[in-house]
Amino acid sequence: MSEEITAIDTAELGEKIVRVLKTIYDPEIPVDIYELGLIYDVFINEDYDAKILMTLTSPNCPVAETLPVEVEEKVKSLDALKDVEVEITFDPPWTQELMSEEAKLELGLL
Template sequence: MKEEIDMTELGEKIVTVLKTIYDPEIPVDIYELGLIYDVFVNEDREVKILMTLTTPNCPVAETLPLEVEDKVKTLEMVKDAEVEITFDPPWSQELMSEEAKLELGML
């Protein structure tokens, strides 16, 4: 039971870290933008993040995934982190949270 609580806590900490990373062209964090599709954590506390970019030729395509990996790896409970980029499904404004839409004046 304790392991399950730790995993929940770890998941929350990962989300907190993701909310500190911003797309440089949009003043909203990548989590609220809907760029994070899924976060997987195994028993060994290895994290895999499935994410997308706003466009395939996004100017931060090389640096943003590395920033995500590096920041998640700073968590004490994380042994390793890996980011996989996907464009299936492609990102769209519908993936943004209400908070992000409000921040960008879309509501």
């Protein structure tokens, strides 16, 4: 398999992962976690293992235990992926500046 094909496959897979992430909502805020800016990065290696680097709105977030598990399970539902790892980080800490324009508009911040 050429590198060009692999690059296209992982790019398409990345888009599929983002579509899945946009179906997951923070229970306290009516905006999906992607638009909320909670997803810092999505990595996919050549073995089709995905790693998602994300944060929470605060370290004391009530869904700190369940949200990463939900992200992992929903992304794992993509057949092309072999494994999914979700890593939580608070560096940098989440701020409202990380939200998309769409999320800010939804929450009346614009």
